[in-house]
Amino acid sequence: MKKASGFEIIAARCWNLLNEGKPFTPIFTIGVYALYHMNAWGDGSFWERFGLGLLAALPLFALYFYYDFPLFLRNYLWFPVVAALLLWRDTALDPGLYALGIGLFLFFTIYFWGTFYYHLRIGTSWWNFKRFWKLVLKNSDSTSGNAQEQLPKFLLLLFAVDTAGAKWAGTPGQPGDFGWGTYIWFVLGTAVYAWVLHRYLFDWKPKEIPGYTEPVARPSDAPGGKVFVLVIDGMRKDRFEEANAPFLKRWRAEGTEYTQMETVYPARTVVCFSSMFTGTYPREHGITSNMVWKLGIKVESIFDSLRKVGKRGRLLGIAHLIDSMGGDVESVTAVMHNDKADRNIMERAKLIVEEQHPELLVVQFIATDQTGHSMGALYEEYRQKIEEADVLIAEFAGWLAQRGDAENATFIVCADHGQADGIGGHGHLDEGERYVPFFLYGPGVRQGVKIDAKHSLVSVAPTLSYLLGAPLPSHSRGPVLTDAFQ
Template sequence: MKKASGFEIIAARCWNLLNEGKPFTPIFTLSVYVLYHMNAWGDGSFWEQLGLGLLAALPLFALYFYYDFPLFLRNYLWFPVIAALLLWRDTELDLGLYALGIGLFLFFTIYFWGTFYYHLRIGTSWWNFRRFWKLVLKNSDSTSGNAQEQLPKFLLLLFVVDTAGAKWAGTSAQANDFGWGSYAWFVIGAAVYAWVLHHYLFDWKPKEMAGNTVPAARPAKSTEGKVFVLVIDGMRKDRFEEANAPFLKKWRAEGAEYTQMETVYPARTVVCFSSMFTGTYPREHGITSNMVWKLGIKVESIFDSLRKIGKRGRLLGIAHLIDSMGDDVESVTAVMHNDKADRNIMERAKLIVAEQNPDLLVVQFIATDQTGHSMGALYDEYRQKIEEADALIAEFVGWLTERGDADNATFIVCADHGQADGIGGHGHLDEGERYVPFFLYGQHVRKGVKIDAKQSLVSVAPTLSYLLGAPLPSHSRGPILKDAFE
């Protein structure tokens, strides 16, 4: 299986500017405005008007970048739009501008992204748009494809850019009631409004663990074997229950299961992996979305801890993970038919074991998540990818057993996040995202145990330190999952 090329790594970062909702909003607003006024590009007064309009909109751009407006809070985004229309009701609207914005958004999300992009990248059908439009209109995640969030945002921003720019550049007599004073109060009101919403209504974000991880004595019985963390990216807990996954369900029944394992917020892949393998939260490790503005985590990871004792860990995953974990990632190309992705990843995992013999190997299986992104998590194709991952993991473990690498080894099987309905389907902890499958299996794992106490994926890194005899990562906060072991 090919590694992600340098071009793919850069392309993935560029795509995240359009994929992640926060950078998409200003990029899309500016693009729509400029395209609509193509005929005026040669007129210097147009660029003056655009500059003044963007300057006026800057506080709103910042406000929408700072606040998430997750899940039902998106419904409240329409109130500033209505307030602006009432406050400056004498302004003549250029309906063509807003129609272009809505049209381009639907074309970008439903066809260019949902069909053309996914067909070229993972081989979805050219008819994928027939399903994808539903995902765009009812999605619950934090990507640019969220119509509930993006429509009110860019419509208000287009209104401000167009109206303020025309008024203050003196190019329109229609915007005569749009003054600095009224607009300043509007911005202040919008900021207070956003703060009130998030302070009083945004109450489902998981609470952080207080203090750092408490070290624990290693068990008397040696656990010096290898550790394998098998992450089925984006696997919903309830869909795993529905899937025909005999191997993993046998492991779960014979091992130790954490029935209330919670992911972190925001539940985006790079964020979750960063928290899992540093043991702490986004505010400390610095990765707050798949769009990584400053490469590299700010704290130590489990891979750093292993190096301190002369051991080695590897993370086999897609190019996005390089942005946070750097050289500890063995990248795989994400440009392949989705039916081949997990098979190729498993073969690459075998190669890493055979050639590098790491003490810790983390494998990211991506086909389940990609199916959820492109076709939705509540369809048969998504469940089938979970079943395929089950068969591949059974094959991989059989291969490890033949080599003797499974002897004395500990296996952790989990998802980094679940998926809700809609495009991408994860980010803001909607139903199906928050709690993930999580269980351990191995010679030193307790047999047939279910732990119902709520836990967090930030416990992965300290538990790996415990198993491998490594120091805790510098900012580790999650408790060690000691009750899973003899």
């Protein structure tokens, strides 16, 4: 199993500029406008007009970067578009500019991303666009593939850049005053409008735990074995129930299940892993999307805590996780056929156990998530990947038992987030994203127990500290899951 190369790590960061919705919006808007006026690149007046238009649109760019407009709030994005058309109804619109924007967006998402990119990276069919177009139109997550969010955003921004630049520069065919007073009021009104929407309608973000974790003493006679955290990335709770996964469901029945385990917001992979293994929230650990602008978490992780007591923890995952967890990540390449991904990850996990003997090993299985993103979470292929993960984990557990590494070991099986309809959507906590499968198994775990109280994935790090006799990470807020143990 190859590690992620240096090139892949850089490429993954570059791809996030186009994958994550917030950086995509300005990049796409600027790119479309420049391409449409490619014949005028040699004309200095064009660049003057373009620069003035960007300057005028800058407050709107900032507004759309700051606010998410998640789920149904994206429907309200069309009101500023309509307001702008009414306020500047005498403006001569260039239909070709907006047609190019819409066409390039559909080409980028449906074919370049949904077909070409996924074929080269994970072996998806060249005909994947026949399904992917439906996923783009339904997608509700925080990526660039969220058509219902991206379309009104870049159409308004194109209008602002084109109209303000042309009138400010006095371009022929766009005579008259732009109406800067009106524009300032429009921008201020849009900002207030966005604030009101998020203040009064955005009410589904999970509530944060206000205080830090209370230390819990571990009983002296408790089993002291290793801990294995097996994360099936992007596994929906309801699809797991539908899957034929006898091994994992036996572990769940013979262990302790948390039926209301909640992920964090935004439910993006790097964000969720950072919260799971620091015990706190994005505003505190600093990772707020898969696009990590400043590398490294701002707080201690469970891996830091383990080092304080001379123990080792390793996180086996994709290159994106290096951006937050750095050298604690054993990276795996995500450029391989998706049918082989989890098998190769499992073989690499065995190698880490043999060579490094970590007290804590976290393994990220990626095939389920990648199938959801490329083919949709409500199709048969997605359920099959959950079933394949079940077989691989059964094999891994048997291998550990033969070696003696499973003796007194505790296993935690979970997902970092679920997936919504569309492009395996996750980020905004749509249906299927918010609550994840989560259960523990091992000799020190209570058998046949279901905990129905609501809990959060921020409890993972403090629970690992409890199990491994390590101090709590510096900013841990989740409670230790003590009701899972004897």
